[in-house]
Amino acid sequence: QKEVEQDPGPLSVPEGAIVSLNCTYSNSAFQYFMWYRQYSRKGPELLMYTYSSGNKEDGRFTAQVDKSSKYISLFIRDSQPSDSATYLCAMFSGGSYIPTFGRGTSLIVHP
Amino acid sequence: GAVVSQHPSWVICKSGTSVKIECRSLDFQATTMFWYRQFPKKSLMLMATSNEGSKATYEQGVEKDKFLINHASLTLSTLTVTSAHPEDSSFYICSVPGTGGAGGANVLTFGAGSRLTVL
Numbered sequence: 619q620k621e622v623e624q625d626p627g628p629l630s631v632p633e634g635a636i637v638s639l640n641c642t643y644s645n646s647a648f649q650y651f652m653w654y655r656q657y658s659r660k661g662p663e664l665l666m667y668t669y670s671s672g673n674k675e676d677g678r679f680t681a682q683v684d685k686s687s688k689y690i691s692l693f694i695r696d697s698q699p700s701d702s703a704t705y706l707c708a709m710f711s712g713g714s715y716i717p718t719f720g721r722g723t724s725l726i727v728h729p
Numbered sequence: 730g731a732v733v734s735q736h737p738s739w740v741i742c743k744s745g746t747s748v749k750i751e752c753r754s755l756d757f758q759a760t761t762m763f764w765y766r767q768f769p770k771k772s773l774m775l776m777a778t779s780n781e782g783s784k785a786t787y788e789q790g791v792e793k794d795k796f797l798i799n800h801a802s803l804t805l806s807t808l809t810v811t812s813a814h815p816e817d818s819s820f821y822i823c824s825v826p827g828t829g830g831a832g833g834a835n836v837l838t839f840g841a842g843s844r845l846t847v848l
Binding site (some may be wrong): 624637643650652654659660663664667691706708716717719720721722724 | 733735741763768771773777778820822824836837838839840841842844
């Protein structure tokens with residue numbers, strides 16, 4: 619079992635849809651959770667960062683962490699074609715800044 | 730977070746030649762930088778940790794003689810792929826740890842990546 623599991627997709631949705639992206643993990647020591655967006659042939663860029671359990675909202679994006687279930691989610695409201703990218707979850711434990719990445723979910727938002 | 734510049738963005742070379750990729754931290758003095766490799770539709774694979782003024786720390790299975798890393802200053806790390814072969818073709822990305830600002834402590838900022846194609 620990999621430490622971080624993420625469905626690679628692709629996930630195809632119509633413009634305006636609510637998108638749910640998820641990762642599960644096995645290491646209970648993980649405390650810091652991030653979502654990165656990666657456009658084709660570009661480096662990842664940080665979207666959301668959360669510590670421990672709970673929700674965090676930033677514009678159309680909401681990140682949720684459920685440590686009891688070892689499950690994190692990223693919701694995108696009113697999805698746009700410009701949201702089409704690969705979304706990588708990442709996480710690390712306290713004292714380390716080397717994150718463990720999921721393999722990424724490819725999202726396609728069609729007009 | 731930090732601003733990271735990576736160059737070149739795309740390089741094509743012949744088999745047997747060496748290729749150097751530069752990673753610059755433009756607004757932050759980085760004692761540590763990370764080098765990742767990414768295969769198509771795969772996750773990021775950490776290759777090595779670049780340490781300013783000392784030897785890089787390589788992950789298990791990464792050939793240190795094949796992938797030479799030099800971190801000569803607080804703003805520049807280089808990755809040299811020596812005697813490149815087609816199987817070295819990949820997307821190489823560097824990153825810099827965060828500064829503890831609004832984005833959160835210890836969050837990585839990535840360069841734009843360098844696509845290497847070895848013919």
